[in-house]
Structures are given as structure tokens and as C-alpha cells.
Amino acid sequence: MAPPTVLIIGCGVAGPFLAILLKRKGYQPIVFEKVRELGNAGASLMIMSNGLKVFDLIGVADAIKAESLPLTTLWDAKASGEVLGQSNLPSTFADTYRQPATGIRRTTLNLLLKRKVLEEGIELREGWALVDIQEHEDSVTATFSNGQSVTGLFLVGCDGIKSASRAILQRQRGVEEGLPSYTGLTQTAFLSETPATLEATAAMRNWYGDGVHVIAYPVGPKTTSWALTQRETQEREETWRPFTGDEMDTQREALCKLLDGWDASIAQGVRAAERIIKFGLFDREELRPEEWFSRRCVLVGDAAHPTSPHLGQGANQAMEDCYHLSTMLPDLSPGSQHEDDINKSLEDVLRNNLAESVFRPFAEKRQPRTSTLVKGARALGEMRVAVGSDKGRERDEAVSRSYEGDAAAIVAKFENLLRQPFN
Numbered sequence: 001m002a003p004p005t006v007l008i009i010g011c012g013v014a015g016p017f018l019a020i021l022l023k024r025k026g027y028q029p030i031v032f033e034k035v036r037e038l039g040n041a042g043a044s045l046m047i048m049s050n051g052l053k054v055f056d057l058i059g060v061a062d063a064i065k066a067e068s069l070p071l072t073t074l075w076d077a078k079a080s081g082e083v084l085g086q087s088n089l090p091s092t093f094a095d096t097y098r099q100p101a102t103g104i105r106r107t108t109l110n111l112l113l114k115r116k117v118l119e120e121g122i123e124l125r126e127g128w129a130l131v132d133i134q135e136h137e138d139s140v141t142a143t144f145s146n147g148q149s150v151t152g153l154f155l156v157g158c159d160g161i162k163s164a165s166r167a168i169l170q171r172q173r174g175v176e177e178g179l180p181s182y183t184g185l186t187q188t189a190f191l192s193e194t195p196a197t198l199e200a201t202a203a204m205r206n207w208y209g210d211g212v213h214v215i216a217y218p219v220g221p222k223t224t225s226w227a228l229t230q231r232e233t234q235e236r237e238e239t240w241r242p243f244t245g246d247e248m249d250t251q252r253e254a255l256c257k258l259l260d261g262w263d264a265s266i267a268q269g270v271r272a273a274e275r276i277i278k279f280g281l282f283d284r285e286e287l288r289p290e291e292w293f294s295r296r297c298v299l300v301g302d303a304a305h306p307t308s309p310h311l312g313q314g315a316n317q318a319m320e321d322c323y324h325l326s327t328m329l330p331d332l333s334p335g336s337q338h339e340d341d342i343n344k345s346l347e348d349v350l351r352n353n354l355a356e357s358v359f360r361p362f363a364e365k366r367q368p369r370t371s372t373l374v375k376g377a378r379a380l381g382e383m384r385v386a387v388g389s390d391k392g393r394e395r396d397e398a399v400s401r402s403y404e405g406d407a408a409a410i411v412a413k414f415e416n417l418l419r420q421p422f423n
Ligand SMILES: Cc1cc2nc3c(=O)[nH]c(=O)nc-3n(C[C@H](O)[C@H](O)[C@H](O)COP(=O)(O)OP(=O)(O)OC[C@H]3O[C@@H](n4cnc5c(N)ncnc54)[C@H](O)[C@@H]3O)c2cc1C
Pocket: 009, 010, 011, 012, 013, 014, 015, 032, 033, 034, 035, 044, 045, 046, 047, 128, 129, 130, 131, 158, 159, 160, 161, 162, 163, 164, 165, 187, 300, 301, 302, 303, 307, 308, 309, 311, 312, 313, 314, 315, 316, 317, 318
């Protein structure tokens, strides 16, 4: 039996990872990526234990850890640097949840996954943007912007927050989805050499000011990733971009002015910024589980549940999706079952009953958890950039309280997040 072809749309975080899992289960994935040559991509990601233990299944967790520093500490403070709470809980993650939490440059992660896809002998077609999907009785045909079409047994939409696969599936149901919704918050992100004052501890640090929040964590032994979140009710896309070399001095100056009176280590980071990028933060209304899939297609990651970044869970949840979807698909690899049983799985499950026996249970398992996290991330973002002294005081008190009783509230939050998808 020839391995069945699976069309994977998108080579961000979920796409390459899922392709590797499926190849190992006896499928023949082809990954289609709209970008012509994957390269420079955003600032960084915090990969938590739940994501890292899933990455370990394809042997890339060690490479991720080798690039970065495991997180040991959570540290929250007022803008001035006055500490609201501190805990070394993350230093226990590797023991409790198999893997630590660790920050990584997004470009490093994307290129590492791309290399792994190629090493595994998986076909990657860069510069292929999905534009249409036609579903048939027991196959699906994807059409790309270059006019070419490819047919496979099923298609997985891993094409992120502006997912074409999601838009096409919704349109075929008669729903015209608009653009993702602006959350009213912007981020300004940059990487810098780690300021000497922050070097001693690999901490995730949050500073809270009036209408402004700053987060920083290490993404390498000497590099820190920073993101400054602001409330900006107007969508001003013209100001959202990576700043060019000529604009960098003005940007650094503007940020230092905004952060006047804040903990001095932040301004040190700003002055050492390699590159500054500003963007709006978006998410989307949730889909119901039955909207995550059709007869021959299923959505995973941001295509199904785009999340604003405040909980640091979007990519980690995309990894959990891939793990569950791959677990629910029958194993077709030689030796996993008797050949007759493999043929039966292919006929019974994959050709005749894929949507009901795999996609529906997958979506019903994943939708409630991801929906809660999308709402939680939005609420946390709102809370972090509280405006005015009363709201600011309430927020600071809530942050302090979360550290009470050996950080009981934080322990509970991480226990719910990091024990998944297996432990
Ligand atoms: C500022 C910011 C910070 C974040 N920080 C964190 C964090 O710390 N931790 C965390 O877990 N998550 C974080 N996230 C969320 C995380 O980035 C996403 O949840 C994650 O990247 C989703 O993975 P994905 O594979 O679904 O989509 P993506 O990683 O977005 O990949 C989608 C891929 O599909 C491609 N594509 C798009 N359209 C097409 C098409 N038509 N045809 C073919 N290919 C297409 C894209 O080019 C891209 O390569 C953050 C997000 C933002 C915006």
C-alpha cells in the first residue's frame, strides 16, 4: 500500500511538527508554505513544558534547550521595579512536567523545524499559497496561487491567524468571515543583549505601569526578548512594522521617554535593541467544534483558535492539537498492525468515516480548552494594561495576591496548563 498523501497547509509551528508526526505514522505529508523562503519571523516564543514535551517526541526539545536558557523564576514588579512577587516555581517544571519552560527566537524555531522536515524526507513546497479547496467523496484537492492543484486523502489547515483554509471552509458553509479582530492592544517587541542587572536569573519578568506592561525573558545565554504592550484603541496599521535602520534611533528615544521613571534595566534593553517591531494584537471569535472540520479537512493551531499572546500558550496549544490529532489517526506505519488491518483502517476510518471517527472527536476534545485559553489571554491582556490609579492598584494587588501561600494561584494555573497533553 502506498502511504496516503496528506496536504498540510502552512510551515509555521504546527505544520512542520504535524508533518513529522504523520510521516512517522505511515502517511505521506506534503507541506505547502506561502512564504517563498522561510527566514526572519517575529521576535520570540516562550515554549512551555506542555509544548516542549510534545516537541521532544520528534527529537527537537534538546535543540531548543541548547539555544536558550531554562526558565527558573517568575518575577513581577511595579514600573519602578518595586517587587510585587517572585517565585522559583519554573525551576521545578522539568521534574514535575518532564520539560522546563524556555524562550526561543521565533526565527530559530522556524528554521529548526524546517530543517527537521527536510531531514525526515518530507516534501516542502515554499511559495505555494492555498487559494481554494475542493472536497470529494474520499479525497481533497487544494489549489494554490501558482495555479497548480494537488490531491490528497485529507488536508490539515495549519495556516495561522489569517488562515485561508479556515476562510474557505467557512465560505463553503455560507459564512463570510472578516479579518481577525483587533484587541485594542499593541506590542512593541525587540531583542537585546541581556542587561547586566538581569543576567543572574533566568526569569520571566513583568513590569506594570499605567496603561503599559513590559515582559522580558531570556531567549539565549546572553539575549533577552522584550515586549511592551500598550492600550491603543485606534487601529493604526500604518505605524505597525519592523522599524528600519534610520528609524531605530527615534524609536529608541520614544520608548525611553515612555519608560521614563521605570526600572532602569528596561531602558538598557531598549538602547541595546537589535531591531524594533511594532504590531497590533488580534484574535478571533471562537469556532464551534463542528466548524473546525469538514468531510476531508481539519484546522489546527491558530487557524482554529487564534490567541492573543498574553498567556504564552498559542504555539503550545498548537503543539497539543497536533499531538491529539496524530494520536487519533490510525497508525499505518509498517509493522504497527498486520497489513490487512492497515488496509482496513485505511478503508474504514480514513476513506469512509474520517470526519466522524477522527475530526469530530478531535475538535470536541480541543475546542473547550482552547476556547477557555483564548478568553483567558484576552482578559489577562486587559488586566495587565490597566489604566488609571484605581485600576492599577487593583491589578497590583491581584498580582501580589497570586504569589501568596507559595504562589498557590500560579501553581494551580501552571498545573492546569503544563500537565497536558500527557505527563
Ligand atoms: C507577539 C506574539 C507573541 C507570541 N508569543 C507566544 C509565546 O510566547 N508562546 C506561545 O505559545 N505562543 C505565542 N504566540 C502565539 C503563537 O505565535 C501562535 O499561536 C503560533 O505561531 C501558532 O502556530 P501555527 O502553526 O498555528 O501558525 P503560524 O505559526 O502562524 O504558522 C502559519 C504558517 O502558515 C503560513 N500560511 C499562511 N497562509 C497560508 C496559505 N494561504 N498557504 C500556505 N501557507 C500559508 C504562514 O506563512 C505561516 O508560516 C505569540 C503570538 C504573537 C503575535
